Amino acid sequence: MKRYDMIIVGAGPAGLSAAIESAKRGMHVIVYDENAKPGGQLFKQIHKFFGSKEHKAKIRGFRIGDELLAEASALGVEVVLNAIVIGLFSEKEVTVKIDEHVEHVKGDTVLIATGASENMVTFPGWTLPGVIGAGAAQTMMNLHGTLPGKRVLMLGSGNVGLVVSFQLMQAGCEVVALADAAPRIGGYGVHASKVSRCGVPFYLSHTIVSADGDDHVTGVTIAEVDKNWQIIKGTEKHFDVDTICLAVGLSPMSKLCDMAGCQMEDNPSKADFVPTVNKYGETSISGIYAAGDVSGIEEASSAMIEGRIAGIAAAAKLGFITEEECNIEIEKQESALEGLRQGMFAPGMRGKIITETDEGVEVSQNLLKKGFVTEEEIERFPGVTHSEGIHPVIECTQNIPCNPCQDACSKHCIKIGSNITALPAVNPEAKCTGCGMCVASCSGQAIFLVNEDCGDGTAEITLPYEFLALPQKGDKGIALNRNGQKICEAEVVNVRTAKAFDHTNLLTMKVPKEFALNARFFKKEA
């Protein structure tokens, strides 16, 4: 029987990060993954990540995946693919099915980093071809270059539902509506806003009544639900769609932990049945660790740190590093993790209704119900100011752990401070040069450069643009407001593309100046 210092189950962000940390310290590590490719879900994540530099903020998920794989491979980490771990027994013996045979190996430590699976909801017609998980849509588009459908209804307004809706549009689908039974949008407001300004209507307190079609989806009916989640008759709305996408949460895949005899808990703040772990990610069984979504649903960013912590802790447990070294290293990782677990969307805040930001600014109710901040509401946020000439307008209205905009501006126009979740504020003393780095670095696509009065009755708005076909200078079209409604004619006066922007193009449009505070997206005339 082969023996390893650490056996890792799952080559996603948590598993690979743990492998890197433990291999770095001299451990003999093996990683098993049931998939044909490593990286877990990272290679489907094409948006820029949130956080700060230490969390790899403003880097797109798939590039982080590439970095992790390169780092692991440079350290000689062995990753076995198409390998399904089917058993975890006492004394950390592991059985793994590779192709048609089963291997039996033993680890001095084991890390379970199996991630999560998608939840589903049922309704008449939910088994029809054309009803798919949001993860399936991402897999089809971002890995295999295949459109999931032409016209899509998204159910679920958490970050997955919002991010995938945007990705569907980037790939070329039409998203006809986004529905959620909850009364408020569950994901980041900035993700909702970038979907809303493209014209996608949000239906909160709505669920799917039924899907139509004989052998595949041809339509969907949604309706409003009351406080008891019961459908209110007469509120039905019908859409012709060929695809219904479900983004209704994730559940930890914690069966291996349970099988091994780890103490389990039903923890609503972690979204389900998870192993109880200590601060090192160690379960109730000495030497068995759990990291990433399997021990509580969060983001890939926190999964990577949890993985690193488990890798370092395992190295100390087996004597590859001293307890002292371990504590110093883990303290660093913990403070990074702590940074991500702050703000309105922290794990401990699940289900709580928030009325004000940390700064005491009333939150936008329209954002939570409709996906966009109204013109009246936006004025009260510290990122929205008015001055002569070009200046940034930062429509970031919730306390989320993210600060790349602060570092992006070399003129120090944007201030967040040391508290990563603080709302970005515009520094009135600093002079904006219009370089656009803040626009491109904002993972939430919430920053615009605005010149409210160009002196000739027009205003210029520079916005992030991540769609094809990319409009060209001189193109005429329509400016849309935050709600995606047509408000005026617009002309593209500049389109900037640069390596540093990483595929976020900066489109500058000219509009009549009375629309300076409302025009937030450009649509080429059909």
Added chain:
Amino acid sequence: MRIQEHPILGTYDRGEIVSFTFDGKVLEGFEGEPIAMALKNAGVMVHRYTKKEHKPRGIFCAIGRCTDCVMIVNGKPNVRTCITPLEAGMEICTQYGVSAEPSNGGEKK
């Protein structure tokens, strides 16, 4: 439908174009892509019919977990087409029930 060019990902690395059959009909796809993607791009939505109720099933999770997309591939039933790479000349058939039998013998249709 294929995505020709993506605003973030650019173009996709695709294998050689190969032929395969779906219920005897010759179709084309890219070698190495999941069978389910080749079928989807050829307009095939239904992969199988359930045993008892004879209800259609197609791609659902696309990562090999749900088994909705299983089909008969080269005579072998219950092959998860969303994670099985396409090869030239593969014979892919709609699955009725849970076996490679061509019909479900008297069950509700």
